[in-house]
Structure formats: C-alpha cells, structure tokens
Amino acid sequence: xxxxxxxxxxxxxxxxxxxxxxxxxxxxxxxxxxxxxxxxxxxxxxxxxxxxxxxxxxxxxxxxxxxxxxxxxxxxxxxxxxxxxxxxxxxxxxxxxxxxxxxxxxxxxxxxxxxxxxxxxxxxxxxxxxxxxxxxxxxxxxxxxxxxxxxxxxxxxxxxxxxxxxxxxxxxxxxxxxxxxxxxxxxxxxxxxxxxxxxxxxxxxxxxxxxxxxxxxxxxxxxxxxxxxxxxxxxxxxxxxxxxxxxxxxxxxxxxxxxxxxxxxxxxxxxxxxxxxxxxxxxxxxxxxxxxxxxxxxxxxxxxxxxxxxxxxxxxxxxxxxxxxxxxxxxxxxxxxxxxxxxxxxxxxxxxxxxxxxxxxxxxxxxxxxxxxxxxxxxxxxxxxxxxxxxxxxxxxxxxxxxxxxxxxxxxxxxxxxxxxxxxxxxxxxxxxxxxxxxxx
Amino acid sequence: xxxxxxxxxxxxxxxxxxxxxxxxxxxxxxxxxxxxxxxxxxxxxxxxxxxxxxxxxxxxxxxxxxxxxxxxxxxxxxxxxxxxxxxxxxxxxxxxxxxxxxxxxxxxxxxxxxxxxxxxxxxxxxxxxxxxxxxxxxxxxxxxxxxxxxxxxxxxxxxxxxxxxxxxxxxxxxxxxxxxxxxxxxxxxxxxxxxxxxxxxxxxxxxxxxxxxxxxxxxxxxxxxxxxxxxxxxxxxxxxxxxxxxxxxxxxxxxxxxxxxxxxxxxxxxxxxxxxxxxxxxxxxxxxxxxxxxxxxxxxxx
Numbered sequence: 027x028x029x030x031x032x033x034x035x036x037x038x039x040x041x042x043x044x045x046x047x048x049x050x051x052x053x054x055x056x057x058x059x060x061x062x063x064x065x066x067x068x069x070x071x072x073x074x075x076x077x078x079x080x081x082x083x084x085x086x087x088x089x090x091x092x093x094x095x096x097x098x099x100x101x102x103x104x105x106x107x108x109x110x111x112x113x114x115x116x117x118x119x120x121x122x123x124x125x126x127x128x129x130x131x132x133x134x135x136x137x138x139x140x141x142x143x144x145x146x147x148x149x150x151x152x153x154x155x156x157x158x159x160x161x162x163x164x165x166x167x168x169x170x171x172x173x174x175x176x177x178x179x180x181x182x183x184x185x186x187x188x189x190x191x192x193x194x195x196x197x198x199x200x201x202x203x204x205x206x207x208x209x210x211x212x213x214x215x216x217x218x219x220x221x222x223x224x225x226x227x228x229x230x231x232x233x234x235x236x237x238x239x240x241x242x243x244x245x246x247x248x249x250x251x252x253x254x255x256x257x258x259x260x261x262x263x264x265x266x267x268x269x270x271x272x273x274x275x276x277x278x279x280x281x282x283x284x285x286x287x288x289x290x291x292x293x294x295x296x297x298x299x300x301x302x303x304x305x306x307x308x309x310x311x312x313x314x315x316x317x318x319x320x321x322x323x324x325x326x327x328x329x330x331x332x333x334x335x336x337x338x339x340x341x342x343x344x345x346x347x348x349x350x351x352x353x354x355x356x357x358x359x360x361x362x363x364x365x366x367x368x369x370x371x372x373x374x375x376x377x378x379x380x381x382x383x384x385x386x387x388x389x390x391x392x393x394x395x396x397x398x399x400x401x402x403x404x405x406x407x408x409x410x411x412x413x414x415x416x417x418x419x420x421x422x423x424x425x426x427x428x429x430x431x432x433x434x435x436x437x438x439x440x441x442x443x444x445x446x447x448x449x450x451x452x453x454x455x456x457x458x459x460x461x462x463x464x465x466x467x
Numbered sequence: 468x469x470x471x472x473x474x475x476x477x478x479x480x481x482x483x484x485x486x487x488x489x490x491x492x493x494x495x496x497x498x499x500x501x502x503x504x505x506x507x508x509x510x511x512x513x514x515x516x517x518x519x520x521x522x523x524x525x526x527x528x529x530x531x532x533x534x535x536x537x538x539x540x541x542x543x544x545x546x547x548x549x550x551x552x553x554x555x556x557x558x559x560x561x562x563x564x565x566x567x568x569x570x571x572x573x574x575x576x577x578x579x580x581x582x583x584x585x586x587x588x589x590x591x592x593x594x595x596x597x598x599x600x601x602x603x604x605x606x607x608x609x610x611x612x613x614x615x616x617x618x619x620x621x622x623x624x625x626x627x628x629x630x631x632x633x634x635x636x637x638x639x640x641x642x643x644x645x646x647x648x649x650x651x652x653x654x655x656x657x658x659x660x661x662x663x664x665x666x667x668x669x670x671x672x673x674x675x676x677x678x679x680x681x682x683x684x685x686x687x688x689x690x691x692x693x694x695x696x697x698x699x700x701x702x703x704x705x706x707x708x709x710x711x712x713x714x715x716x717x718x719x720x721x722x723x724x725x726x727x728x729x730x731x732x733x734x735x736x737x738x739x740x741x742x743x744x745x746x747x748x749x750x751x752x753x754x755x756x757x758x759x760x761x762x763x764x765x766x767x768x769x
Contacts, residue, residue, distance in 0.1 A: 064538070065731065071540060091585055113581035114508060127508075127580070281546065282539030286521055289729040296728035300720040307716060344656050347724055347732035351663065351739060354720035358713045362674065365709040391677035394610045395670045401606055402599050402666050409595035412584055414655050418662050 027443075034443035037325070037436055044328040051335060058335040061132050063108040063342030065285045066293075069131040070139045073114075073277040076124040080175050081271060089270045090124055092181050096267030097128060098413055100146045103266075105407075105416030107131075108340035126273060129281060131340050136278045147227055147260070149180030149268040153214065154222035154234070173224050173231070176214050180268020182207025184244075186261045191249060197257035198249040199264070208244030216240040227260075229272065285343060293346040300350045301327065304357060312364045314456035315441060319360040322436035326356045329428050339421060348418075352425050359396075359433030363388040371459040380459070381445055385438055392434065399426045468700030474756035481753050484745070485633055488640020495643050500534045500550075500652030503589075505582040507552045510575040511564060512544035518566040520545070526563045532556075534652045548580065584655060592658075596665070600628055603669055611676065614683045617695050618762050626757045627672045630749040634668040635661055638742040645737075656735045664742035667717075671750040675710065678702035679755065695762045703755045714747040 051058040081089045090113045098111040110129040115122055133139045156172030184207070187200040203211055214223060215237050225233040225248050232250040252260065283289075305323065308316035330349065334341060341349075367384030375383060403423030410416035446453040454460070470477065523537055523545065535549040545564065552560060557577065565572045604624035611620035639661070645651040679702040686692055693701070718740065725736040 068538065071546070090581070094581065110583070112505075112583060114578045115580075116576060116578040125578070279541045279544075282520075284536045284538040285729060285731055286524075289731065292727060292729045293732075296724050299727055300723040303719050303723060304716045307719060311712065343729040343731045344659065344735065347656075347728060347735050348659065348663070350720050350724050350728070351717065354717035355667065355713075357716050358670075358674075361709055361712045361716070365706075365712070369705065387681070390681070391674045394677055395673040397610070398603055398606055398669050398673055399666050401602050402669070405599045405602055406595060406662070409591075409598060411591040411595075414584065414658060415592055415595070415662065418659050422662075422666060 030439060031443045034439045037439060038321075041321075041325045041328055044332050048328060048331050048335070058338070060331075060335060061338045061340045062290070063340050063345065064110055064129055064131045064281070064283070065342050065344075066283050066290045067132055068280070068282040069129060070133045070136055071279045071281045072128040072130070072136075072139060072143070072275060073279075074126040074128065074143075074273040075276045076126055077272045077274065078124050086124060089181065090126070092270045093126060093273070096146060096269055097126065097143060100266045101128070101130065101142055102413040102417075104337065104420055105410065105413040105418070106337060106339040106420060107413075108342055108345075108417070125276075134280065139278070140275060145263055146266065147180065147263050147268050148229065148272050149183065149264065150226040150229075151176050151178040151211075151214065152224045152226055152231075153218050154224060173226075176210070178203075178207060178210045178214060179270050180264065181270035182210060183264060183268050186264035188257055188261045189247065196249060197252050197254045198247050199252070199257055199260050201246045201248065201264075203244035203246070205244075208242075211244055211246065212240060212242045289343050293343055293350075297346065297350050297353075300353055304354055308357060308360070313458050314444075315360075315364045315367070315437075315458075318437050318440045318444075319357060319364070319433075321440060322360065322432040323353065323357055325436050326429050326432040327353065329432070330425065333424055333428070339417075345421070348421065352429070356425070356429035356433065359388075359392045359430060360437055362392055363433070363437065368458060371457070377453055377457055377459060378445055380457075381441055385434075385441075389434075392430065396426055396430050468704050470703050470752055471696055471700040471756055471759055474752075474759065477752035477756060481633055481749065485636055485640075488636050488643070491640045491643040491647070492636075495647040497639070497643055498533075498646035498650065498652045500654040501548060501580075502583045502654045503585075504550065505580050506548060506550040507557070508576070508578045508580045509547045509549070509552075509557075509560065509564075510540065510544060510577075511547070511561075511572050512541070512575055513566075513571050514543070514573075515568065515571045517543050517545065518564070523564050523566075527560065530556075530559060530563060531650075532560070533650060534654060544575065551579070584658070599665070600631065603631070604628055607673065607676075610673075611680055614680045616683075617765065618758055622761050623676055623758065626754050626761070627669055627676070629757065630672050630746075630754045631665065631668045633749045633753060634664055634742060634746040637745040638664060638738045641741045642738055645734075651734055656732065657738060660735050660738040660742065663739060664746060667743060668746040668749065671710065671713070671746050672754045675703060675706050675750050675755055676758075678706045679758065696759050699755050699759050703751060707751065710747055710751055714743055717743050 050056070052060070076090065076093060078086045078089060094111050094113050098109065101107060101109050101111070108131055110127070112127045114125040114127050116125060117123070128143060130139050130142070152173035152175055154172060155174045182203050183201060184204040185202040187202070189198050189200045190196065191198050218237050219239060220237065222234050222236050224231045225246070233248045301323070305320040308319045310316070312319065333339070339345065363384055366388040367380050370380040370383040370387070400423060403419050403426060406415055406419035407423065410419060517539070520537060520539060527535060527537070527547075532549050535547060537545055537547045540546045547560070547564065549560065561574060562569070604621065604627075607624035607627055608621040611623045614620060642651060642653065642657065646653070679699050682698045682702050686698060721736050721740045721743065725733060725740070728736065
C-alpha cells in the first residue's frame with residue numbers, strides 16, 4: 027500500500043515535471059518549441075526549376091511526379107514535418123517550364139532549407155562515346171561531352187546497400203533496380219559490352235566501369251574510392267530517393283501563415299474547452315474515479331505534447347483538431363474500467379474487491395481493442411505512400427500506446443492508492459456504489 | 468434485449484443509410500478539392516501596402532471558387548492557390564485581389580500546380596487499407612479463437628469488417644451530399660477523418676464482442692446455459708452504457724471543435740461526428756445482431 031502511494035506521488039511529480047518542461051521550453055530560444063505548420067505560422071518558399079530536357083518524350087509528368095515524391099520523402103521522413111511540395115508548370119514565351127515548389131514550415135534560415143533538399147542526389151547512367159579512355163583529370167565538362175545520356179536514372183532505383191569489395195575490402199555502393207530499371211539496365215549493358223558505362227552522381231562521373239557482359243539481374247555497383255562514411259551517406263541519401271531530373275534553385279521567399287492569426291488561438295481554446303467538458307462529464311458521472319480519470323487524461327495530454335516537441339511533430343490546425351478529438355477517445359479505457367467496477371459493485375462486491383475485479387475484467391477488452399488499433403497504425407505506417415497517411419499513422423499509434431499507459435497504469439495506481447479499506451457512506455458515494463448493492467451480499 | 472429482438476428494424480435502418488449513402492456517392496460523386504486535382508497558382512505583389520488577408524479572403528469567397536488558399540509572401544505579395552481557372556475567372560480573381568488601387572498590383576506569375584495527393588498515391592492508399600482490413604479479420608479470428616462455438620471466430624472478424632464498411636460509407640455519403648448541395652470538397656483532412664473512423668469503428672466493435680466472448684466462456688458456470696441469442700443480447704446491454712459514454716466524450720470534443728475551433732477544421736468535425744455516430748450505431752445495432760443472424764443461418768442449415 028505504501029509502495030503504491032509512493033508510486034502515485036511519483037507519477038504526479040513526473041506529470042508536473044513534464045508540464046513544467048512544456049512551459050519552460052516555450053520560452054524564446056528554447057531548443058524544443060512547438061513547431062507550427064504552414065497554415066498557422068508560415069515559413070520558407072523555395073522554387074526550383076527542373077531540367078527536363080533529357081526526359082524521354084511524353085513522360086515529363088511522370089518524372090515530375092517522381093521528383094515531387096522523392097523530395098517530399100526526403101524532407102518529411104516520418105510524415106510529421108508538414109511541408110508542401112508541389113509541381114508547377116509555367117509558360118514563359120510560349121515555352122513550358124517545369125518547376126517544383128517546396129514550402130517548409132517554420133524554417134526561416136534559407137540556407138538550412140536549401141541544404142535539406144540539396145542532399146538528395148541525382149543519379150544518372152551514361153554511355154561512353156569518346157575515343158580515348160576517360161581520365162579522371164579531365165574537366166567535368168569535357169567528360170560530359172564524351173558521354174551520352176541513357177534513360178536509366180535514379181528514378182528506377184529500388185534500393186542502395188553498403189557493400190565491401192571482396193578484393194580490396196574497399197566500401198562500395200550496391201544498387202538494385204526495380205523491374206523497369208532492370209530491363210533498361212539489361213538493354214544498356216547488352217548494347218555496350220566492351221564499352222564504358224559511366225555512373226554520374228550530381229552530374230559528376232563517380233565510377234566509369236567497362237561492361238564485361240550484359241547484366242540482367244538489375245544490380246550494379248559503384249566503386250568510387252569512398253571512405254566508409256562517404257559510402258554510408260551516399261547509401262542513405264540514395265535510399266531516401268535519387269532525383270529523376272536535375273533541379274536548380276531559382277528563387278526563395280519567406281511566406282506567412284495561410285490562416286488568420288486567430289486560427290491558432292481558436293484551436294487552443296477548443297482544446298482547453300474540450301478537455302474541461304470531457305473532465306466535467308467524467309467527474310459528474312463517475313465521481314471520485316472520474317477525478318482520477320481526469321488526472322490520467324491530464325497525463326496523456328502532457329506526455330503527448332512532450333512527444334510532439336521531441337519528435338518534433340509539426341502542428342497544423344488539422345493536427346490540433348485530431349489531438350482534441352483524441353482527448354475524447356483516450357478516456358475509453360477509463361470508461362470501460364469504471365463501468366465494469368460499477369457492475370461488480372452491483373453484483374455485491376465491496377469497494378476494494380470491486381475495484382480490483384473491475385480492472386481485471388476490463389483488461390481483456392482494452393487489450394484487444396487497442397491491439398487492433400496498434401495493428402492498424404503499424405500497417406498504415408509501413409505501407410503509407412503519402413506523408414499524410416504516414417504522419418497520421420505515427421501519431422495515432424503513439425496516441426494509442428500513451429492512452430493505454432495512462433488509463434491503465436496511472437488510473438490504477440491512483441485508485442488503489444486512495445481506495446478506502448472499509449465501505450462507508452462517504453466512500454460509497456465517492457465510488458458510485460449504491461447502498462442497495464450491499465443488500466445483495 | 469430489444470436490440471436483438473428487433474434486429475431486422477435496425478438492419479433496415481443501416482441498409483437504408485448505406486443505400487442512400489452509396490446512391491449519393493454514385494450519383495453526385497465526391498467533389499475532389501485542389502489537394503487531389505491540382506489547380507492554379509497566382510503570385511502578385513503590391514507597390515503600396517498590401518490589402519489585409521482576411522479582406523481578400525472574404526472577397527474571394529464571393530466568387531465561388533471552391534477551396535482556395537492565400538498566404539502572404541515576402542514583404543508585399545500574396546500567393547493564391549485555387550482550382551484551375553479559366554481566362555475569365557482569372558480576370559475576375561485578379562480584379563478582386565487588386566483592391567481599391569489596381570495600378571499598385573502586378574501579377575508576378577500565373578501557373579499550373581500539381582496535386583498534393585496524386586492518383587498513384589490514391590491507388591496505393593486503397594491497397595494499404597485493404598491490407599489493414601485483412602489484418603483485422605486475422606487478428607479477430609485469432610483473438611476469438613477460444614469461442615468458435617457456436618459461431619466460428621473468423622465470422623466475428625467478418626462482421627467487424629461489415630460494420631467498418633458501414634461506418635466509412637455513411638460519412639462518405641454524407642460528404643457527397645454536402646458536396647453537391649453545399650460545395651464541400653474532399654481534401655487531405657477528409658482522408659484523415661476516414662482513417663480515424665476506421666480505427667474507431669473496429670475498436671468499438673471489439674469491445675462489444677469481447678463481452679460476448681467472456682459471457683460465452685462462462686456460459687452455464689452459474690445458473691442454466693443460455694442460448695447464443697440471449698448471450699449476445701446480454702452482452703450488448705452490459706456494454707451499452709460504456710458504448711454511449713465513450714461516444715459521448717468523443718462527440719463532446721467534436722462539438723467543442725466545431726463551435727470553437729478554427730474554421731478550417733469545421734468540415735472535419737462534421738464528418739467525424741457522422742462517422743462516430745455511425746460507428747457507435749453499428750457496434751450496438753449492427754455488429755452483434757449480425758452474429759445472431761449468422762448463428763441462426765448455421766443452425767437452419769444443419
């Protein structure tokens with residue numbers, strides 16, 4: 027009993043500390059402020075021009091869509107960074123110009139923004155057309171003249187891996203193409219046995235191997251005298267996606283929020299009122315256990331907010347709406363337990379027993395219903411192809427786990443800590459146990 | 468339990484709701500917004516002070532362009548994203564945002580922009596939802612494996628998925644109706660709402676099924692053995708208060724969100740409200756009664 031009471035106090039202190047952290051980290055210059063989305067706060071607008079001159083006819087749209095997806099994946103790894111990435115087509119003097127807009131929330135340092143995108147490599151395969159063996163000392167432009175573009179680009183890359191050369195033990199980068207890329211690579215190597223196929227990274231040749239035989243399995247290697255760290259970085263960057271076409275930054279601007287200044291204030295107000303009304307309902311309906319549910323709901327709220335700060339999850343008005351909704355959903359486990367407790371009281375159990383039984387019997391339904399939510403969250407996260415679904419799945423998953431933790435561990439510890447030993451009028455009232463229940467005993 | 472006794476009435480209600488929803492979706496279709504279709508981007512700058520954003524917002528709303536977004540850019544400009552504008556529409560928009568002194572405004576660019584959620588992503592999203600549904604059936608089959616008498620456990624999974632489809636179709640149909648009569652557009656938030664409903668629906672159904680599982684396990688422990696129909700009925704009535712109360716807390720937070728939250732999330736709150744009510748309805752009045760119907764079919768076959 028003493029131990030449980032100490033645990034309850036420890037939980038209260040932990041919750042208060044988390045709350046304090048949220049408060050302190052909102053001061054200016056903190057490294058963990060809430061990050062607000064483009065609708066609430068604005069950020070940076072970057073405009074890139076894509077060089078689609080080498081794209082085989084007709085598939086400019088496809089290349090641009092791939093470009094968009096690769097960049098989005100690069101800057102929105104977990105789906106919770108809320109950037110806006112969009113293709114744009116301008117007509118200048120009758121010519122179509124393909125552009126890409128990237129808007130990053132909260133980033134005011136344009137250099138930082140450009141760097142984030144600049145790490146995405148362009149990978150190209152070119153065939154050698156020159157007569158002499160290309161030398162590394164030649165200037166890039168003269169090398170480029172001696173190579174002819176092929177259709178094969180990073181767009182068809184499925185996976186890059188870090189490997190080591192069996193002979194020299196040098197780090198090399200293994201490339202695995204998808205089925206389309208496999209066919210293209212087979213075609214290119216078939217037509218170029220004995221010739222050089224250059225692998226170009228960001229426009230520079232990094233590896234110029236001679237084709238010994240046609241390669242049909244869609245696998246290639248880049249051995250470019252990498253250090254281990256360089257090879258690792260390249261593998262990581264290629265796996266985030268290689269750009270299908272080269273891009274060039276043509277303009278940067280700062281942008282303001284798309285929603286009025288009152289949108290954030292309104293969202294916060296709705297959050298506070300939502301919490302208060304749910305709390306009021308819980309206390310009126312469940313009395314003392316309701317108060318404990320409110321404490322565990324408070325814990326849920328502070329833990330989630332801290333997680334939003336740490337990941338960080340960029341908060342948009344939509345994200346805040348989802349969070350407010352989750353406050354209503356997070357109490358489900360508490361409601362299940364308390365209803366079960368009432369049932370056990372009605373069966374004639376005393377307070378202590380009723381509480382214990384209530385928890386035990388509600389546990390299976392809490393476990394299985396939440397497990398199904400966890401499975402849903404995990405699957406959506408792993409199979410998500412859009413950042414929207416991915417970000418949703420991540421926050422949903424975390425929310426389910428935290429609400430399970432707070433509803434069960436927190437509520438349970440508190441209930442046991444304060445559960446009265448003897449049934450009395452006051453405790454019966456506080457736990458909603460009717461005196462008529464006792465007569466059943 | 469009246470829910471089980473009058474289950475045919477409740478099937479009718481669900482059936483009519485679903486039929487009506489499907490019909491609205493088929494007849495009117497969904498109104499996809501610029502998140503899905505792409506559209507036009509207009510960038511302007513002003514030599515004198517730029518007009519206030521909310522003035523422009525209300526001016527543009529009068530043009531019936533559907534969803535649009537406007538945001539300040541640099542020190543003296545705006546970027547406006549709308550649906551694809553025809554030439555006359557473009558002129559109208561430009562005239563609106565020029566404000567009182569049109570000569571102070573210049574159009575810096577007027578371009579076509581692509582979607583945020585493209586076709587390709589849409590197809591794959593549907594695939595992952597099918598995977599989720601399959602996983603749910605497997606999970607429920609596994610979790611209920613000990614109560615495969617008299618109704619085999621995979622049927623619990625199947626019924627949960629029927630309830631899920633019900634819960635997703637009803638708010639989608641509702642949105643199709645609002646799309647037709649009030650120009651509501653499907654955007655990324657709508658997709659999020661449907662995903663939340665997907666999670667909530669199964670969660671809610673499992674809680675009610677869990678009680679049936681428990682009561683079946685202890686059937687006959689104390690007192691006479693009860694029929695399947697009776698057990699399901701008891702389970703529904705035992706979990707009734709919980710179902711209502713859980714939905715109530717969610718509905719309360721949605722109502723607060725609708726009335727106090729940012730305007731941009733009004734539609735979200737509305738769709739969710741319909742989805743949560745449909746979800747609660749289906750877990751009480753559709754899921755468990757369907758189990759009873761399945762059991763009756765089985766025994767009739769024998």
